[in-house]
Amino acid sequence: MRRIGTPWVLGLALACGLAAPALANPPAGKRYAVTVFGKSGGPFTDCFAFTPWGQMTIQGFGQLIWRFDALDSELGAFQAAPTLGNLGFGLLVHGTVQGEGGETMAGDIATSDGATFVFQGVLVSGCKGNRAPGQSYR
Amino acid sequence: MTTIRLVLLACSLLGLAGLPAHAADTASPRGKGYLAHVYGSDGQDFLACFFFARNGQLLVEHYGPVLYRFDALDDQTNAFQALNATGQVDDFWLTFHGNVGGDQGRTLTANGLSSYGTTFILQGRLDRTCKPQQPTSRSAGASPWR
Numbered sequence: 126m127r128r129i130g131t132p133w134v135l136g137l138a139l140a141c142g143l144a145a146p147a148l149a150n151p152p153a154g155k156r157y158a159v160t161v162f163g164k165s166g167g168p169f170t171d172c173f174a175f176t177p178w179g180q181m182t183i184q185g186f187g188q189l190i191w192r193f194d195a196l197d198s199e200l201g202a203f204q205a206a207p208t209l210g211n212l213g214f215g216l217l218v219h220g221t222v223q224g225e226g227g228e229t230m231a232g233d234i235a236t237s238d239g240a241t242f243v244f245q246g247v248l249v250s251g252c253k254g255n256r257a258p259g260q261s262y263r
Numbered sequence: 264m265t266t267i268r269l270v271l272l273a274c275s276l277l278g279l280a281g282l283p284a285h286a287a288d289t290a291s292p293r294g295k296g297y298l299a300h301v302y303g304s305d306g307q308d309f310l311a312c313f314f315f316a317r318n319g320q321l322l323v324e325h326y327g328p329v330l331y332r333f334d335a336l337d338d339q340t341n342a343f344q345a346l347n348a349t350g351q352v353d354d355f356w357l358t359f360h361g362n363v364g365g366d367q368g369r370t371l372t373a374n375g376l377s378s379y380g381t382t383f384i385l386q387g388r389l390d391r392t393c394k395p396q397q398p399t400s401r402s403a404g405a406s407p408w409r
Contacts, residue, residue, distance in 0.1 A: 164336045179380060192382045194360075194374045196304045206346065206358040206376045217346040219334075219360035219374075233334045233342075233360075237349040239319065241337045 150200050151227020151248075153177040158253075159246035161185075161234070161261065169261055171254035173218075173230075173246060181205045184254040185261030186216055201227070214238065216262060236262050290368030291333075291340035293317055296393025297363075297371045299385040301407070309407045312393035313371065313385075321345045322395055326357060326408045341368065354378070357408055361385065377408060 152175040162168045172184040181191040191205040201222050207215035220232020227248060234242040240262065254261075292315040301309050312324040321331040321343075334342035345359040361373020368389070375383030 162336070190376070190378060190380055192376055192380065196302065196384055197382050204358065204360055204374055204376045204382075206378055207356040209356075209378045210354050211356065211378070212351075212354050214349050215346060215356055217344050217358040217360070219344055233344055235330075235332045235344040235346060237330070237347055237351075239330055239332060239348070241332045241344075243334075243336055 150177075151222045152203060152230060155227060155248055156250055156252050157230050157246035158249040159230070159244045161242050161244045163240065163242045169255060171244075171261060172249075172252040173244075174252075175203075181218070183216070183218075187211075189216065189218065191218075214263065220244070234262070238263060290363050290365070292343060292363045292368055292371065293340070295368065296390055297387040298390035298393050299371060299373075299387030301375075302384050303407070304382040307407050311385075311407075312390070313387065314393055314395050315343070316395060321359075323357070323359075323408070324393075325406045329357060329359075331359075343373075355409060359383075359385070375408075379409070383408075 154175065154177045156172060156174045159171045159173050160168050161171050169185070174182045175191060179191055181189040183189065188208050189205040190208050191203050193199050194202040194204060203220055205216070205218040215237045217235045218232060220230050222230045229248070230246045232244055234244060242262065294315065294317050296312055296314040299311055299313055301307070301311050309325070312322075314322040315331060316322065319330055319332065320328045322328050328348075329345045330348045331343050331345035333340050334344065341364065342362045343360070347356050356378040357375065359373050359375045361371060364370045364372070370389075371385065371387040373385040375385060
């Protein structure tokens with residue numbers, strides 16, 4: 126049996142390492158601990174979770190649908206809108222992720238009541254917010 | 264002393280030179296209408312007027328009024344976000360995030376997303392024929408946004 130030489134192993138490892146950030150497509154499949162600042166009222170923390178299939182959960186709000194910008198092709202810039210079935214109050218989120226693995230994110234939020242927020246977040250797999258759904262954005 | 268004066272003069276001139284760029288940064292769509300070419304992820308391709316009323320309402324042709332606010336806690340007037348206002352009677356949502364650019368905000372670029380998951384890109388320019396009286400419709404089936 127032919128042995129694989131060290132240079133080949135190193136080369137393969139390097140290639141996988143370089144490809145990993147592109148394959149990850151952040152924020153797909155990631156969770157972010159986020160600090161949210163409103164125009165009135167102090168900052169609060171929240172947790173934004175993005176599934177790879179386009180669902181976003183904001184702990185202090187609920188479910189949204191999310192896509193990348195530029196017809197879902199611009200990795201790293203995303204938008205999120207209320208899902209079908211969401212009657213009454215809703216959120217719009219637009220943000221960007223930074224870092225090779227999408228380690229940080231920042232963006233803007235507008236609500237259907239006309240309130241605006243800005244947020245900054247970091248990648249945290251087990252993030253937790255400090256507000257219950259429905260308490261944070263109204 | 265002369266050197267300090269020269270430095271101050273140079274800084275003043277540089278500051279003045281920077282003014283036009285700053286003025287361009289503060290362009291706003293408020294009170295303006297734009298004709299935009301819209302491309303949808305569902306293959307649609309259509310024209311639509313967008314009128315940004317001064318009261319924070321954005322009139323979207325073929326859809327109806329939504330509300331808009333600026334980025335950075337409503338302060339960054341060349342970047343906007345828009346969505347349905349609270350109290351709508353159906354569960355369909357249409358949202359936009361975009362920028363105006365050029366001298367006095369003559370151009371508009373934006374991304375859109377509907378609650379069906381359809382994404383849109385918009386490229387537009389200032390168009391004085393896009394006025395608040397533009398006919399809009401939310402009737403089911405008639406809107407290319409749905």
